[in-house]
Amino acid sequence: MKKLSIWLVALFTVLFTFHSCQDIEELDRCPEVSIDITNVPGSVVYRFVAEIDGIEDIDLTWSINGDPVDTGSLNDVAGQIFDYRFEPGTYTVCVAVADENCPIEVCKEITVERDETNPCPDLFFESRQYERPNQYKFIADFEGINEVSYGWFINGEFLEDSAPDEDNYFIYNFDTPGRYEVCIATETPDCPEGAEYCKVIEVTEVAEDCPEISFVKEQEPGTVGVYVFEAQVEQTDQVVELAWYVDGQLVESTGSEDNSVLTYQFENGTHEVCLKAFTDTCTEGVIYCKEFRVGAACPELSFEAEQDGDNAAYYFYPRAFDGIDDTVLSWFVNGNYVGDSPENPHNNPFYYQFDGPGRYEVCLKIETPDCPEGTSYCKVIEIAATCPDISFEPEQDGDNPAYYFYPLAFEGIENTTIHWFINGESVANTTGSDDIFYYQFNPGRYEVCMMIETPNCPEGVRFCKVIEIEENNGACPDLFFEIEQEGDTPGYNFFANFTNIETTSYYWSINGDIVHREIVDSGEKDDYMYYQFGAGTYEICITAETPDCPQGTTFCKTLVVE
Known part of the structure; x- marks a missing residue:
């Protein structure tokens, strides 16, 4: 009896163990699931890859903020890869095992932000099987799609391009099974290095017998x-x-x-x-x-833009459609209404003067009885800054360490203020080509620059030349004087000060007219002059001639009296 009990216990233990192993095996068939996320910082396009350990050929379901995402062949899911383009915001993305015996769901929270400083388009497209298993339809979908042209590539080979007013999809028949990389790519003036978005398509051999x-x-x-x-x-x-x-x-x-x-x-x-x-x-x-x-049949709108020479203005030519000359064509710039086309718009372009260089969205909008909710067509116009070529010619004032600077003519110079800089410091402003800039230097090396700003050149343009004034190592005296206003009056004191001033005769002049002389041994030489001015600009100079400097030397300063 004792042996029988032992055998019964052993048999029960084996049966229990066998049943337990079945339970463990059933539990062990549930895989480990995780989500790997790929995203370029600043892009609203994300790629999610479900990483699965333990079981192959398992069905998964995806959801965004609790809403299921259809993962049929009409969607952008290949294997365990899920691509999606979001609007900025915070989202919870989940993947779940589609098996009631494995209630596994893994979620990740993401915050989507678009880098508005990045001038390159944030490209994206959806892929889906079309009318047969080896035929795919690729549908471009990204912000600004109506503003840029882009190309379709398969395994690096260019196959088709798409312009803003053309279809946004590309249909392709894959002749043989295999792995194909499908890409869209574009280059724009603001994004010369280009942008690209790619997906890998697995085309399998179809041995199935499918009905038409x-x-x-x-x-x-x-x-x-x-x-x-x-x-x-x-x-x-x-x-x-x-x-x-x-x-x-x-x-x-x-x-x-x-x-x-x-x-x-x-x-x-x-x-x-x-x-x-x-x-x-x-x-x-x-x-x-x-x-x-x-619904209502709206005409397909389009227009061509033509710049008016170098001006920040454009002519806009709408493409003809049935009834165009009986339709009001309204124009908008950056969302603001700016006017209607003239009569007979098919033959008369709409003209618009922009504020200056910049990026503008121009839209044509219409409403008709057959299109009561209206339709529109938009293009982005980019107006680059157009700055004139400027320069000047310097001319020395005799042997004097002073120069006249003559600005060379350019379009609009007569109404343009010219700013003058010496070694980076603003020293004077002139207007037009006849307003000559004059400056008295000391010995040294100077960078002289002229700079202008215009409505079409808001950042300004600059032209510079280097002037070198050598030390006066000859026999001519190195003249100099200082200016001091007397209170708030239009009277000014001038004090001469230079080496050997006691033994040097010289004279003072204003705008070329001699007004005072300093003569050695005259008893009246005080190296000082007082003068009262009216409003205006004056060139004050002292000039000396000596036996060792018979050609003479001059030192000048410009005084503006308001």
């Missing part, structure tokens, strides 16, 4: 925006499972028990409707899509 499918549509009588779609499926003995998608979203069909009829209420606009079919020999499914417009 399509659908027909008609508007439901007496309704606005309600359409009925009826699936057309190649005759087959197999059970066909159908699914309908509107603008990429799976929708339920209530038009028939076998899902072959879809009745749907649309808003005005352009929509894409897709039918997907599955059979026992077509488990991956086959897709058929059509794009169509619902």
